[in-house]
Amino acid sequence: MNLQRFSTSKVIQDRQKLVILGTGWGGYSVLKNIDKKKYDVIVVSPRNHFLFTPLLASTTVGTLEFRSIIQPVRESRFRDATHFHLSHATNLDLDNKILHCHSVLNPELKYTINYDKLVIAVGALSNTFGVPGVEEHAFFLKEVLDARKIRNRILTNFELAVGPKIEESESKRLLHTVIVGGGPTGVEFGAELYDFVQQDVAKLYKEQQKAVTVTLVESDRILASFDSRLRSHAENKLRARERFTLIQSSVTEVFKDSVKLKDGTILPCGLVVWSTGLAPRWFTQNLKVAKNTRGQILTDSYLQVLEDKSGSVYALGDCADIADVPLPCTAQVAERQGRYLTDVLNGKKDSKIPFEFKNMGMLAYIGSYEALTDTPDVKLQGFTSWLLWRSAYLTRLGSWRLRMQVPMDWLKTLMFGRDISRFD
Amino acid sequence: MNLQRFSTSKVIQDRQKLVILGTGWGGYSVLKNIDKKKYDVIVVSPRNHFLFTPLLASTTVGTLEFRSIIQPVRESRFRDATHFHLSHATNLDLDNKILHCHSVLNPELKYTINYDKLVIAVGALSNTFGVPGVEEHAFFLKEVLDARKIRNRILTNFELAVGPKIEESESKRLLHTVIVGGGPTGVEFGAELYDFVQQDVAKLYKEQQKAVTVTLVESDRILASFDSRLRSHAENKLRARERFTLIQSSVTEVFKDSVKLKDGTILPCGLVVWSTGLAPRWFTQNLKVAKNTRGQILTDSYLQVLEDKSGSVYALGDCADIADVPLPCTAQVAERQGRYLTDVLNGKKDSKIPFEFKNMGMLAYIGSYEALTDTPDVKLQGFTSWLLWRSAYLTRLGSWRLRMQVPMDWLKTLMFGRDISRFD
Ligand SMILES: Cc1cc2nc3c(=O)[nH]c(=O)nc-3n(C[C@H](O)[C@H](O)[C@H](O)COP(=O)(O)OP(=O)(O)OC[C@H]3O[C@@H](n4cnc5c(N)ncnc54)[C@H](O)[C@@H]3O)c2cc1C
Numbered sequence: 079m080n081l082q083r084f085s086t087s088k089v090i091q092d093r094q095k096l097v098i099l100g101t102g103w104g105g106y107s108v109l110k111n112i113d114k115k116k117y118d119v120i121v122v123s124p125r126n127h128f129l130f131t132p133l134l135a136s137t138t139v140g141t142l143e144f145r146s147i148i149q150p151v152r153e154s155r156f157r158d159a160t161h162f163h164l165s166h167a168t169n170l171d172l173d174n175k176i177l178h179c180h181s182v183l184n185p186e187l188k189y190t191i192n193y194d195k196l197v198i199a200v201g202a203l204s205n206t207f208g209v210p211g212v213e214e215h216a217f218f219l220k221e222v223l224d225a226r227k228i229r230n231r232i233l234t235n236f237e238l239a240v241g242p243k244i245e246e247s248e249s250k251r252l253l254h255t256v257i258v259g260g261g262p263t264g265v266e267f268g269a270e271l272y273d274f275v276q277q278d279v280a281k282l283y284k285e286q287q288k289a290v291t292v293t294l295v296e297s298d299r300i301l302a303s304f305d306s307r308l309r310s311h312a313e314n315k316l317r318a319r320e321r322f323t324l325i326q327s328s329v330t331e332v333f334k335d336s337v338k339l340k341d342g343t344i345l346p347c348g349l350v351v352w353s354t355g356l357a358p359r360w361f362t363q364n365l366k367v368a369k370n371t372r373g374q375i376l377t378d379s380y381l382q383v384l385e386d387k388s389g390s391v392y393a394l395g396d397c398a399d400i401a402d403v404p405l406p407c408t409a410q411v412a413e414r415q416g417r418y419l420t421d422v423l424n425g426k427k428d429s430k431i432p433f434e435f436k437n438m439g440m441l442a443y444i445g446s447y448e449a450l451t452d453t454p455d456v457k458l459q460g461f462t463s464w465l466l467w468r469s470a471y472l473t474r475l476g477s478w479r480l481r482m483q484v485p486m487d488w489l490k491t492l493m494f495g496r497d498i499s500r501f502d
Numbered sequence: 503m504n505l506q507r508f509s510t511s512k513v514i515q516d517r518q519k520l521v522i523l524g525t526g527w528g529g530y531s532v533l534k535n536i537d538k539k540k541y542d543v544i545v546v547s548p549r550n551h552f553l554f555t556p557l558l559a560s561t562t563v564g565t566l567e568f569r570s571i572i573q574p575v576r577e578s579r580f581r582d583a584t585h586f587h588l589s590h591a592t593n594l595d596l597d598n599k600i601l602h603c604h605s606v607l608n609p610e611l612k613y614t615i616n617y618d619k620l621v622i623a624v625g626a627l628s629n630t631f632g633v634p635g636v637e638e639h640a641f642f643l644k645e646v647l648d649a650r651k652i653r654n655r656i657l658t659n660f661e662l663a664v665g666p667k668i669e670e671s672e673s674k675r676l677l678h679t680v681i682v683g684g685g686p687t688g689v690e691f692g693a694e695l696y697d698f699v700q701q702d703v704a705k706l707y708k709e710q711q712k713a714v715t716v717t718l719v720e721s722d723r724i725l726a727s728f729d730s731r732l733r734s735h736a737e738n739k740l741r742a743r744e745r746f747t748l749i750q751s752s753v754t755e756v757f758k759d760s761v762k763l764k765d766g767t768i769l770p771c772g773l774v775v776w777s778t779g780l781a782p783r784w785f786t787q788n789l790k791v792a793k794n795t796r797g798q799i800l801t802d803s804y805l806q807v808l809e810d811k812s813g814s815v816y817a818l819g820d821c822a823d824i825a826d827v828p829l830p831c832t833a834q835v836a837e838r839q840g841r842y843l844t845d846v847l848n849g850k851k852d853s854k855i856p857f858e859f860k861n862m863g864m865l866a867y868i869g870s871y872e873a874l875t876d877t878p879d880v881k882l883q884g885f886t887s888w889l890l891w892r893s894a895y896l897t898r899l900g901s902w903r904l905r906m907q908v909p910m911d912w913l914k915t916l917m918f919g920r921d922i923s924r925f926d
């Protein structure tokens with residue numbers, strides 16, 4: 079360890095400099111819980127807010143509004159405003175404890191910051207598996223901006239489909255959505271779209287409702303991580319839906335107005351939502367440390383990056399994995415890891431106790447007031463499970479601002495329907 | 503009148519075809535009140551929602567959210583979805599009663615529709631007075647998208663201003679906003695910005711608050727249409743504000759990062775909001791009918807376009823003016839005209855009674871819980887007037903969805919501050 083610099087910083091402010099990369103589930107959890115009297119905290123992230131991802135799919139059709147599920151990370155508790163950097167971390171010099179950053183807003187601004195301790199929680203990207211056309215034509219569902227683009231595209235497609243002089247085949251294409259990937263995100267997006275079509279399109283675009291179709295393309299089984307009985311239930315429910323098709327295949331190319339399946343079939347469509355797992359971000363790829371086959375940074379069970387000899391660099395959430403105990407890439411894991419780490423850093427927990435993950439279970443919304451609850455003790459489907467789904471998320475929303483607005487949005491959607499205003 | 507076609511349409515559906523251009527105060531007022539059993543209504547507008555303009559300034563800083571003040575025009579009452587066209591009206595053939603349209607979403611789609619009756623309510627544009635650089639670099643405040651752009655720019659400027667390695671002069675430039683035009687819109691935007699700086703920037707960007715400056719450039723007096731005592735009160739209040747400057751001059755050029763005044767002074771700034779009156783839209787300019795010097799379509803006091811011999815074309819709101827009784831360009835006028843016209847068209851009002859405008863007064867918010875109320879009977883300033891301002895708008899919001907959400911937004915702003923998440 080660079081004792082010289084360490085002692086200097088001690089003299090100046092008697093606080094170690096803790097740098098957090100990312101403001102997602104992992105990073106935000108560290109930021110919220112870290113003892114700001116003990117650490118001089120600096121956050122580096124390309125977004126200045128936390129996003130409650132489990133409800134992101136609901137914003138694509140307006141069940142919830144975008145700003146109802148995000149929380150600014152700047153707070154009056156920050157000593158001064160320069161403690162948050164709207165930047166990407168681009169590179170890391172472990173030996174000299176120097177982080178390279180690149181400003182999001184000013185492309186010319188590249189700079190470095192040093193740290194005493196570093197928490198890497200940069201998350202992951204959607205995996206395109208190198209399929210041609212995905213980057214250009216498909217929509218991801220990771221950030222609020224992604225959700226807004228999807229919502230805008232859906233509303234645009236509806237407006238185009240009812241426009242004058244439209245040919246029937248073109249109208250059908252516009253109203254056909256292809257979802258690639260049958261994980262929770264793909265299924266929940268499909269569920270929200272279904273509700274939108276049943277509840278709002280039925281009233282507002284009347285005849286067009288019959289022309290709306292959805293295809294879910296999954297190479298394996300949908301909701302693979304769920305209990306098999308729940309998964310079968312979901313599959314049956316989905317298959318029973320009119321104008322919904324579940325295809326076991328994979329997409330080999332995405333075009334402007336269609337996708338191509340493995341067997342060569344071309345499916346004309348107006349929207350492709352791509353959600354097929356994770357790939358490492360550029361920063362993670364760039365990092366010269368031990369990684370697993372999926373490109374995740376390997377840590378020990380204290381969340382310390384294996385190859386960092388200084389013992390001051392931690393990695394958690396989607397960008398990392400514990401070498402001996404592989405963990406699922408979920409909000410739950412990232413959030414718990416953040417809390418574990420702050421307990422250790424704050425001195426509240428013995429640093430010899432390793433991180434242990436107790437799975438609290440999974441929830442997934444499948445549409446028309448039905449959800450799946452898959453916990454070690456309880457396996458539940460249907461309306462009760464949906465109530466559980468809603469209340470679970472409500473209590474876990476990180477702030478009162480969100481806890482007030484989310485039920486308000488739900489109520490408005492129920493009473494007045496979703497807002498189909500298009501202004502993008 | 504083209505009796506032939508009229509009688510045909512009678513036979514087919516026993517309803518006259520009423521085409522409404524625009525979904526602003528005028529057009530939406532006609533749409534809401536027209537008897538849909540009597541008329542086959544078709545709406546042509548480049549936006550599929552109504553916008554409550556008096557609260558638009560509040561959305562630029564997040565006091566209110568964008569979707570809290572817009573209302574979709576599609577409703578289940580529409581017989582089918584093709585009755586709304588997301589298009590610009592581009593031209594009009596009065597003799598043959600044919601309207602030319604251009605789709606917003608499909609640039610290749612140009613088409614015509616015929617009408618029995620036509621209501622022109624296309625509003626107006628912001629007037630740039632041909633000042634160079636305005637279109638490219640200044641921000642208008644007319645539509646929700648404009649407000650979103652302003653909000654994004656403000657949040658971007660703050661993030662840049664606290665970024666690493668920033669020079670003090672650059673930081674000061676970024677935090678300097680120039681408002682051009684001292685009408686109600688300019689003043690209210692300034693008021694919202696002021697509240698944001700006092701209430702939120704103070705907490706979240708701490709030191710930067712001192713660097714925030716606002717300059718309001720107005721060639722005449724501010725709030726010229728208001729009672730002189732109220733106007734003076736507002737002027738004094740504004741002038742007393744720290745870091746606020748009121749300049750009596752005009753802007754002769756707008757650059758990427760500054761504006762130039764008449765006397766050659768260059769004011770470096772990070773945002774220019776342009777609000778200096780109205781100019782006719784392209785459709786209005788293109789129309790070959792009698793207009794006043796400001797380019798507004800002239801009508802008689804029954805709102806019938808003077809030069810239309812068929813007696814079936816009406817014009818109202820910002821795009822029109824009554825020949826003998828010039829009216830202010832306000833939401834109030836447009837809304838009343840819409841109601842007057844539907845009363846006549848629905849047969850509820852004798853078509854011999856001309857439109858008459860009784861001014862109910864004006865309101866303007868000037869910041870820190872103070873507003874001006876200027877009615878024929880009451881002239882009020884201060885906090886009470888602010889309460890009046892809020893409740894007046896609340897009751898006039900056109901739907902329960904908005905009437906629920908707007909107070910919720912106000913409450914959230916009060917309790918938690920404004921959302922400074924930047925994701926654009
Ligand atoms: C639509 C959707 C629904 C989901 N639903 C659920 C659910 O119901 N339950 C559940 O448990 N999990 C769910 N997940 C998964 C969960 O969101 C992730 O596992 C979780 O977000 C991982 O947390 P993280 O902190 O590792 O990454 P993230 O939350 O993705 O945060 C990464 C952060 O790093 C920032 N960043 C990116 N690049 C850089 C860089 N170069 N430098 C600095 N910062 C950077 C990002 O801006 C972001 O702030 C869902 C995910 C999605 C997309």
Ligand SMILES: Cc1cc2nc3c(=O)[nH]c(=O)nc-3n(C[C@H](O)[C@H](O)[C@H](O)COP(=O)(O)OP(=O)(O)OC[C@H]3O[C@@H](n4cnc5c(N)ncnc54)[C@H](O)[C@@H]3O)c2cc1C
Pocket residue numbers: 523524525526527528529546547548549555556557558559589590591592623624625626643644686687783785818819820821831832833834835836865
């Ligand atoms: C920020 C702001 C604050 C304001 N505050 C107040 C206030 O407090 N009180 C008050 O009385 N007034 C206020 N006004 C003024 C008021 O909004 C206008 O006078 C009013 O909107 C005029 O109504 P309108 O129907 O003529 O036009 P608009 O409301 O502007 O509506 C015009 C409509 O026509 C559509 N359109 C445009 N081009 C075409 C085309 N080619 N073909 C078809 N449709 C087209 C537009 O999309 C829009 O839907 C404010 C205005 C602004 C911008």
